[in-house]
Structure formats: structure tokens, C-alpha cells
Amino acid sequence: MPNTNNAGLAVKRVRIWYGLMILVLVIFSVRLFYVQVIEHGHYQAAALSDQLKQYQIPATRGIIEADDDGADVPIVLNQQLYTLYADPTLIKSANQTAAKVASIIGGQASTYAAQMQTKDTRYVILAKQLSATQQAKLLALKYPGLGTQAQDYRVYPQGDLASQVLGFVDNDGAGEYGIEQALNKQLAGTPGQVKAVTDVNGVPLAATKGNIETSPTNGDNIVTTLNLPIQAQMEQILAKDYQSTKSQGLSAIIMDPNTGQIKAMANYPTYDPSNYQSVTNPSLFQNAAVTNAIEPGSTMKIMTTAAALNQGVIQPNTTFYDPAHWVVDGFNITDIEEDGGPREQSIASILNLSLNTGATWMLMQMGGGQINTKARDAWYDYMTKHFRLGQPTGIEQGYEAVSPVTPPQDNGAGIDLTYANMSFGQAVQMTALQEAAADASIINGGTYYQPTLVNQIIKADGQTTTNQPKVVEKNVVSSKVSQDMIPLMEYVVQQHLLSGFSYMNFPSNYMVGGKTGTAQIAQPGGGYYSDKYNGTYVGFVGGDKPQYLIVVFNIEPGVPGYAGTYGGQPVFADLAHMLINNSYVTPKTSP
Amino acid sequence: MTYSSSLALNRSRFQVRNQNSVRFRTPARRLGPISNTITLIVLACLLGLLYLTQVTKTNAYGYQINSLQQQQASLTSQHDNLEVDSARLQSLSRVQGSAVAKNLVPVAPSGTVQN
Numbered sequence: 001m002p003n004t005n006n007a008g009l010a011v012k013r014v015r016i017w018y019g020l021m022i023l024v025l026v027i028f029s030v031r032l033f034y035v036q037v038i039e040h041g042h043y044q045a046a047a048l049s050d051q052l053k054q055y056q057i058p059a060t061r062g063i064i065e066a067d068d069d070g071a072d073v074p075i076v077l078n079q080q081l082y083t084l085y086a087d088p089t090l091i092k093s094a095n096q097t098a099a100k101v102a103s104i105i106g107g108q109a110s111t112y113a114a115q116m117q118t119k120d121t122r123y124v125i126l127a128k129q130l131s132a133t134q135q136a137k138l139l140a141l142k143y144p145g146l147g148t149q150a151q152d153y154r155v156y157p158q159g160d161l162a163s164q165v166l167g168f169v170d171n172d173g174a175g176e177y178g179i180e181q182a183l184n185k186q187l188a189g190t191p192g193q194v195k196a197v198t199d200v201n202g203v204p205l206a207a208t209k210g211n212i213e214t215s216p217t218n219g220d221n222i223v224t225t226l227n228l229p230i231q232a233q234m235e236q237i238l239a240k241d242y243q244s245t246k247s248q249g250l251s252a253i254i255m256d257p258n259t260g261q262i263k264a265m266a267n268y269p270t271y272d273p274s275n276y277q278s279v280t281n282p283s284l285f286q287n288a289a290v291t292n293a294i295e296p297g298s299t300m301k302i303m304t305t306a307a308a309l310n311q312g313v314i315q316p317n318t319t320f321y322d323p324a325h326w327v328v329d330g331f332n333i334t335d336i337e338e339d340g341g342p343r344e345q346s347i348a349s350i351l352n353l354s355l356n357t358g359a360t361w362m363l364m365q366m367g368g369g370q371i372n373t374k375a376r377d378a379w380y381d382y383m384t385k386h387f388r389l390g391q392p393t394g395i396e397q398g399y400e401a402v403s404p405v406t407p408p409q410d411n412g413a414g415i416d417l418t419y420a421n422m423s424f425g426q427a428v429q430m431t432a433l434q435e436a437a438a439d440a441s442i443i444n445g446g447t448y449y450q451p452t453l454v455n456q457i458i459k460a461d462g463q464t465t466t467n468q469p470k471v472v473e474k475n476v477v478s479s480k481v482s483q484d485m486i487p488l489m490e491y492v493v494q495q496h497l498l499s500g501f502s503y504m505n506f507p508s509n510y511m512v513g514g515k516t517g518t519a520q521i522a523q524p525g526g527g528y529y530s531d532k533y534n535g536t537y538v539g540f541v542g543g544d545k546p547q548y549l550i551v552v553f554n555i556e557p558g559v560p561g562y563a564g565t566y567g568g569q570p571v572f573a574d575l576a577h578m579l580i581n582n583s584y585v586t587p588k589t590s591p
Numbered sequence: 592m593t594y595s596s597s598l599a600l601n602r603s604r605f606q607v608r609n610q611n612s613v614r615f616r617t618p619a620r621r622l623g624p625i626s627n628t629i630t631l632i633v634l635a636c637l638l639g640l641l642y643l644t645q646v647t648k649t650n651a652y653g654y655q656i657n658s659l660q661q662q663q664a665s666l667t668s669q670h671d672n673l674e675v676d677s678a679r680l681q682s683l684s685r686v687q688g689s690a691v692a693k694n695l696v697p698v699a700p701s702g703t704v705q706n
Contacts, residue, residue, distance in 0.1 A: 203657045
């Protein structure tokens with residue numbers, strides 16, 4: 001019997017323990033269910049916030065190249081440079097550390113030492129844009145409190161060449177001004193993305209499901225239409241002529257009138273894009289040839305003449321009696337004294353002597369002999385639809401200026417006078433580029449090509465797209481009018497040579513034509529300054545046909561004489577000689 | 592077949608029937624609950640170990656990938672540096688300022704052409 005009692009007790013104990021274990025298991029199961037199922041989202045988020053890393057892989061920005069007599073040469077590249085920083089709380093001996101740093105990267109050791117002793121901060125930048133070699137030497141020091149950070153920079157192997165055309169990339173990686181701004185999206189590419197569970201070192205765990213890694217698509221490389229040697233020589237000429245003409249600002253464009261391609265475009269003064277942060281005058285960032293619209297003065301007479309010829313209201317050999325002044329809306333329109341007073345004049349003389357009365361007379365011919373609605377409508381149509389003034393050219397540049405053309409409707413504010421002024425380049429504004437594009441269409445047979453700076457776009461995978469000349473407008477003027485305009489402009493150059501401008505002497509196996517412009521500068525409150533002028537020049541150089549169109553805008557040249565003749569013309573001559581002397585122009589096949 | 596051999600054969604046919612034999616049934620071997628549990632735990636551990644081995648091995652590739660990516664970035668950086676150096680050495684200003692260029696004699700008769 002005692003055996004039976006003991007066995008029963010043992011069974012009872014086992015059952016109690018069994019019951020307790022079951023109870024514990026039930027509690028665990030309930031808790032596990034609560035944690036794993038009910039609070040699943042909360043704990044998953046908490047775990048992922050610690051383990052899941054998400055960051056962008058930056059795309060490499062496309063480089064920019066220029067043409068160097070058939071070869072593409074980089075003018076903007078990328079380079080990884082380093083920023084040196086210090087944590088003052090960890091620097092042990094500031095003087096000793098600073099001396100060693102200065103021996104590697106240059107600069108004043110005392111300045112570095114002072115920076116290293118800055119209080120209340122743990123991050124002081126000591127130097128930027130250090131090379132990889134310098135960075136390696138600095139890290140080899142193993143000084144506590146010194147560190148480097150890698151950063152991508154744009155570098156300019158040709159220095160400040162074409163800086164205002166190129167623009168720069170700011171600290172946020174965005175293109176500013178010039179091509180960098182206009183083509184920012186293409187140059188920047190698309191960054192990649194990593195979203196992955198990582199280990200403690202931040203290395204993605206390959207075995208984890210759901211890791212996302214998309215590779216970046218690097219930016220497109222841009223091959224510009226700029227001709228490197230022409231661009232470089234033009235910039236040298238502008239720097240020289242800026243001084244010699246005592247200019248306030250000089251812009252020039254060399255364009256292929258038969259394609260719209262810009263071969264060179266520059267302004268002076270300029271800036272160094274690798275050190276853009278130190279520029280104190282932000283207007284230097286602007287490519288004034290594209291962003292600065294001014295009244296061009298008498299170079300506008302090229303358009304007026306072409307418009308009148310194309311309408312058939314004048315012929316190249318037409319003569320007329322010039323009274324030397326017209327009264328329009330109660331104001332006198334006169335010529336300069338050197339033009340010789342009332343007499344018979346020709347179309348060629350209008351251009352050569354730059355007769356304002358002649359330009360006004362041509363406008364009158366558009367209206368059947370007087371400035372009226374018909375004349376204004378016709379001239380407005382030519383300015384805005386044929387020559388596309390008052391609208392952007394669409395060139396790949398940031399901040400292209402647009403200055404609307406006054407509509408022809410009578411506004412009660414002397415619209416006839418305004419239109420008369422427009423016929424000789426006042427009361428209408430345009431950029432050097434807009435004038436270049438319009439005048440190119442006059443000398444190339446009558447086709448308005450969209451001016452462009454982009455020759456090729458090379459994608460990251462090597463796929464190359466070559467830009468074809470884009471025809472914006474055909475029959476701007478007839479091919480006959482275009483052929484008539486060329487000798488008229490050549491006549492101007494020949495006459496200026498005969499007038500004593502020896503530098504306008506060009507070899508006979510080249511065709512060179514042009515037109516000066518001297519424009520009064522408008523005052524902000526209305527009216528014009530009586531003593532401030534801009535000088536402009538539009539000309540071409542070629543052999544059997546015009547091969548280069550040159551436009552010069554000289555802002556307030558300080559030399560005596562007419563701004564166009566003494567501020568614009570010499571710059572044109574220098575550029576034209578440069579093109580001829582360097583054999584960029586194919587001479588006439590039969591001189 | 593002889594008569595005697597025929598009798599012997601007939602006898603041998605009934606030999607098994609007349610044997611006095613006892614047949615014992617062999618009991619089936621079965622594991623007890625503890626053995627079963629241990630076996631299952633060991634199997635689970637083996638599977639877990641196998642899984643861990645594979646996961647660790649796969650994750651090690653992550654380090655290899657990371658290392659190769661760093662190597663690629665370093666080489667790209669070196670390539671960029673060399674490209675920049677090359678472009679700088681060929682820049683117009685550097686060529687123009689070189690000793691060779693300074694010793695060149697201009698051949699373009701620019702004075703004659705202009706005048």
C-alpha cells in the first residue's frame with residue numbers, strides 16, 4: 001500500500017510540473033504572439049531604422065569639350081579634391097600640427113594654429129581643394145583631430161577660357177550660368193540609389209531580401225561648337241582692345257552663318273570659374289553677349305536695307321535725294337556733319353556714311369513714301385518674324401535676355417518717331433547674339449539658323465548624337481537680296497579703308513564686309529545720355545561666300561570719335577585678321 | 592528414379608510439416624520521446640547551422656562587392672586626376688608659355704597682310 005501512495009504522489013507532482021510548464025509555455029506563446037503579430041509593425045520599423053540604410057550614389061557630371069582643329073579637347077573636367085578640417089577639441093599641439101600642415105599644403109602656420117584653437121566648435125575647415133597627394137600626406141601624419149573629406153569639383157584645364165559661356169557648378173552641384181545652367185539636367189545625369197540592410201560597418205548584407213541598388217546614370221558629355229584656338233585668340237584680342245578702346249565692357253561673337261554654330265563667344269572683363277566664390281561683381285558671371293540687350297545703333301541698317309530690298313521698295317542701285325533731315329512727330333532726324341548735308345545718295349552710301357535719314361527714307365518706302373501704318377506694320381513684321389527680334393534664340397545659355405519690340409499700333413507717344421529710330425538702331429534692343437543670328441540670315445542666302453553652342457552630345461553609354469543645323473525660318477530674305485547685301489557691306493569696308501583706316505586692309509582673295517554702329521545710351525528715366533555711346537560692329541569674312549560672321553558690342557568705349565568706328569571697328573578688324581592669318585578662312589577660288 | 596529413392600523423396604516432402612518448431616516474433620525497435628526530441632533538436636540545429644553558413648558566406652560577398660566598389664572609385668579618381676593633368680599639360684596657355692614656344696619665330700606676315 002505505501003508503494004501505491006508514493007506512486008500516486010509522484011504522478012501528482014509530475015502533473016503539477018507539467019501544468020506549470022504548460023502555463024509558462026502559454027504565457028510565452030501569448031507574449032510572442034503579441035510581439036510578433038500584433039506589434040509586428042512597430043518592432044519591424046524599430047529594427048529597420050537601425051539596420052536599413054538609404055543613400056544616393058551621385059552620378060558623375062558630364063564633361064565639356066571644345067574643338068581643336070578636328071580633335072575634341074576637354075575644357076571642363078571633374079576631379080575629386082579634398083577639404084581639410086580640424087576638430088579643435090582633439091588637437092593636442094596646435095602649433096606643431098599647424099606647422100606640419102603648412103609644410104604640406106602651404107599657407108600660414110599661424111593662421112592654421114589659430115583656427116585649430118577655435119573654441120566652442122568641433123569642425124573648422126582649414127583648406128579646400130587639396131590634391132590626392134596632399135591628402136595622403138596629411139593622413140599619414142595621423143595627427144588626432146585632423147580629417148579630410150572628399151568632394152567633387154569642376155576643373156578647367158584651359159584656365160578662364162570661355163568661362164562666361166561655360167558657367168560653373170555651385171556647392172550644391174547645380175549648374176549656374178552659361179552651358180552649365182542651360183544643360184544642367186543633361187550634364188548632371190541621374191543619381192543611383194542604395195536601400196539595403198547593412199551591418200555595423202554600413203556594408204549592405206547581400207543575403208537580405210528586398211535590398212535595392214540602382215546604378216547612377218552619368219551625365220552626358222557635351223562637345224561644344226567652340227573652336228579652341230579661335231576662342232583663345234579672340235579672348236586675347238578682347239583683353240587688348242578693352243584696354244586700347246578704354247571700354248567699359250567688350251563682347252564679341254564669331255559665328256558660322258551657314259549653320260548657326262558659334263565658333264567663339266567671349267566678353268571682357270571675365271572671371272576664373274575655378275575660383276568663382278571670390279568674384280565680387282556678380283555681373284561678371286553673365287555672358288553679356290547673350291544676356292545684355294542694348295540698342296545696336298547703325299548696324300541695324302543692315303536689317304533695314306535687307307527688309308526694304310526684300311519688299312522690292314528699293315533696289316541696290318537706287319538713288320534718292322537726301323534732305324539731310326526729316327521731321328517726324330515734331331522731332332528732327334539728322335545725319336552727322338561729316339555726311340555732307342543735302343544731296344543725292346545711294347543705298348551703298350546709306351550704309352557707308354551711316355545715314356539716319358537714309359534709313360528713315362527706306363522705312364518711308366515701306367509705307368509708299370511716308371511713315372504710316374503700312375510702313376510700321378511691314379517693318380514690325382520684318383523685325384519680329386523675319387529677323388526674330390524680341391524673342392530668345394534658344395541658345396544653350398542661361399539668362400538669355402529678351403527685349404520686346406514696340407508694336408506698330410499708334411500709342412499716342414510718337415510711334416512714327418519710334419519706328420524711324422528703330423530703322424537706324426535706336427528704340428529697339430537686342431543682344432549681340434540676336435543680332436548675329438538675324439544678320440547671318442541676311443548674308444547666308446536667307447535662312448535663319450538657331451544659334452547653337454552644342455555640336456555633339458555623348459551619352460554615358462557612348463551613344464553620340466550630332467546636332468544638325470536647325471532651320472528656324474526660311475526665306476528671311478530672298479537669296480537675291482542676300483547676294484545684293486554682301487557687296488553693299490563689302491563696299492563699306494573698302495570705303496573705310498580709303499578713309500584712312502589702314503587696318504581695314506584685307507587681302508583681295510578674301511571677302512570682308514561690315515557695318516559700324518554708334519548708339520546713344522538710354523537713360524533709366526527716359527531719354528538718352530548726350531555723352532554716352534555704345535560702339536557696335538557687324539561684319540563677315542569669307543572667300544567665295546561669307547564663312548564667319550563677327551559681331552562686336554563695345555560698351556561705352558572711351559576713345560575719341562564715333563564709338564562704332566573707333567570702338568567697334570578695330571575689334572572687328574583684329575578678329576577678321578586673326579581668322580585670315582590663321583588660315584581659318586578658305587580664300588576665293590578665283591580672286 | 593528407383594523405388595527407394597522415390598520413397599525418400601516422398602518423405603522429404605512432409606519433413607517440414609512434421610518438424611516441431613516454435614516461431615518467436617521479433618519486437619519492433621522504437622525511439623522513445625526523449626530520443627525523438629533530441630533527434631529533432633539536433634536536426635533543427637544542423638539546419639540552422641547550414642542556413643547560417645550560407646547566409647554568412649553570401650554576406651561575405653557583400654564585403655567583396657564593397658571592396659571592389661571602393662577600388663573602382665579609387666581608380667576612377669586616379670583616372671580623373673591623370674586626365675586633368677594631361678589636359679592641363681596640353682592647355683593653350685601652357686603650350687604658349689613653354690620654352691619651345693618662346694623660341695619659335697612667327698612666320699605669318701601679319702604686318703604685311705594687315706597693311
